[in-house]
Amino acid sequence: MDRTKIDLWVGIFVALGVAALLGLAMKVGNLTSGKIGETYSVTAAFENVGSLKPHAPVKSAGVAVGRVDSIVFDSKTYEAVVTIKIDKRYSFPKDTFANIYTAGLLGEQYIGLEAGGDEDVLKNNDKIAKTQDAVVLEKMISQFLFSKASETDKDAKQSAPASEPEVKPAAAKSTELGDAPF
Amino acid sequence: MIKSKPLISIIKTLQGIGHRMVERIWRLGAGARLFFLTIVYSAESFKRFHLTMREIYSTGVMSLLIIIVSAFFVGMVLALQGYNTLQKYGSSEAIGVLVSLALVRELGPVVTALLFAGRAGTAITAEIGLMKTTEQLSAMEMMAVNPIARVVAPRFWAGVISMPILAALFSMVGILGGYIVAVPLIGVDEGAFWSQMQANVDFQSDIVNGVIKSLVFGVACTMIALFEGFDAPPTAEGVSRATTRTVVISSLTVLGLDFVLTSFMLVI
Numbered sequence: 302m303d304r305t306k307i308d309l310w311v312g313i314f315v316a317l318g319v320a321a322l323l324g325l326a327m328k329v330g331n332l333t334s335g336k337i338g339e340t341y342s343v344t345a346a347f348e349n350v351g352s353l354k355p356h357a358p359v360k361s362a363g364v365a366v367g368r369v370d371s372i373v374f375d376s377k378t379y380e381a382v383v384t385i386k387i388d389k390r391y392s393f394p395k396d397t398f399a400n401i402y403t404a405g406l407l408g409e410q411y412i413g414l415e416a417g418g419d420e421d422v423l424k425n426n427d428k429i430a431k432t433q434d435a436v437v438l439e440k441m442i443s444q445f446l447f448s449k450a451s452e453t454d455k456d457a458k459q460s461a462p463a464s465e466p467e468v469k470p471a472a473a474k475s476t477e478l479g480d481a482p483f
Numbered sequence: 484m485i486k487s488k489p490l491i492s493i494i495k496t497l498q499g500i501g502h503r504m505v506e507r508i509w510r511l512g513a514g515a516r517l518f519f520l521t522i523v524y525s526a527e528s529f530k531r532f533h534l535t536m537r538e539i540y541s542t543g544v545m546s547l548l549i550i551i552v553s554a555f556f557v558g559m560v561l562a563l564q565g566y567n568t569l570q571k572y573g574s575s576e577a578i579g580v581l582v583s584l585a586l587v588r589e590l591g592p593v594v595t596a597l598l599f600a601g602r603a604g605t606a607i608t609a610e611i612g613l614m615k616t617t618e619q620l621s622a623m624e625m626m627a628v629n630p631i632a633r634v635v636a637p638r639f640w641a642g643v644i645s646m647p648i649l650a651a652l653f654s655m656v657g658i659l660g661g662y663i664v665a666v667p668l669i670g671v672d673e674g675a676f677w678s679q680m681q682a683n684v685d686f687q688s689d690i691v692n693g694v695i696k697s698l699v700f701g702v703a704c705t706m707i708a709l710f711e712g713f714d715a716p717p718t719a720e721g722v723s724r725a726t727t728r729t730v731v732i733s734s735l736t737v738l739g740l741d742f743v744l745t746s747f748m749l750v751i
Contacts, residue, residue, distance in 0.1 A: 304536075307533075307537055308533075310540055311544060314539065314645075314648065317648070318652060319648075321648075321656075322694070325655055325658075326686055329583050329681065329684050330686040330689065330690050
């Protein structure tokens with residue numbers, strides 16, 4: 302086989318390989334979606350970030366507007382300080398709410414921004430004051446069980462001396478709805 | 484000296500174990516020495532790149548067909564099997580993630596390396612073994628041509644260059660095969676298929692690690708094939724044995740190395 306033919310085939314081979322790698326990076330991987338153009342960073346302090354990780358999406362109204370850059374523990378306030386990079390195209394009011402949500406029931410966690418009504422907008426290195434922690438499932442369950450237990454305790458105390466069957470279910474119902482366990 | 488029969492047989496068994504052990508260690512050392520010499524004498528395979536080019540043609544380009552066809556079927560089977568299980572949990576949209584992660588992380592590099600050992604590794608061993616049997620290598624030495632620089636190094640670099648390309652092609656074609664089964668045949672939503680894939684496949688930790696794996700497998704497979712050929716006894720039987728051994732040792736090495744590499748990559 303002469304050399305030019307070999308060169309041609311090897312050229313095709315290498316081009317195919319590069320195309321496959323590019324295809325993997327662009328179409329399969331998150332190289333394109335992970336890249337945001339110009340960003341500004343904002344910090345937010347949470348008491349508990351749950352299993353939030355760097356590179357997790359930041360969404361507002363369900364649209365990805367940025368990414369979590371870093372999560373560090375502040376040893377003075379004992380809080381987790383999360384640095385968020387937001388796309389320059391989007392601006393948010395100063396009193397924006399930052400919540401940690403879970404995608405699906407057991408999915409990965411992301412930060413949801415809910416815009417407030419302030420005139421001023423967040424600038425680079427600003428701090429979001431209003432935050433809401435991640436929901437920790439174990440905590441929720443234990444609180445629920447605890448409130449249930451205290452409820453039945455109260456019920457038992459109430460029903461023992463009075464023994465009025467009409468009032469009891471209504472009272473139980475109101476406490477169940479009134480002070481939500483979480 | 485020693486007269487009693489059981490004692491002699493015990494000594495003989497021990498001798499056999501010792502001999503085999505020494506033989507193995509000798510082969511390991513000889514292989515490492517060949518690897519070292521290949522690296523040292525590989526300047527010529529880049530200066531006269533057409534030598535390497537020719538080998539890329541015979542190892543890489545000629546392996547394209549088997550790689551593409553098997554990748555296509557592996558991807559299709561993955562999608563079919565994955566759908567069967569995922570659909571029980573009502574998350575059949577995650578099929579794209581399953582197919583792509585399985586291919587990019589594991590099956591792409593590993594199956595490519597196994598096929599490469601069978602398709603190209605055996606060819607290298609048989610070729611070099613036959614060159615040795617027909618005393619072509621000694622003839623080169625007589626002409627003051629270093630056979631390692633002229634024969635071994637170009638084949639080594641051709642294997643190292645070809646393997647990542649083949650593995651990337653394997654992953655891509657496999658994902659296309661999975662797509663064809665999942666979207667037009669089964670009816671998984673196309674948008675969910677690609678978007679979930681993109682959300683869960685990371686460039687750094689999945690794709691780059693897959694490429695690193697295939698590079699390591701390329702070095703291992705090619706070096707084993709070269710050494711077995713170079714070390715083959717110069718007989719017809721010797722060459723055939725060396726060829727068999729190339730496939731067996733390459734496959735085992737690839738699977739073992741895969742575990743080691745994966746455990747390192749998951750820790751870091």
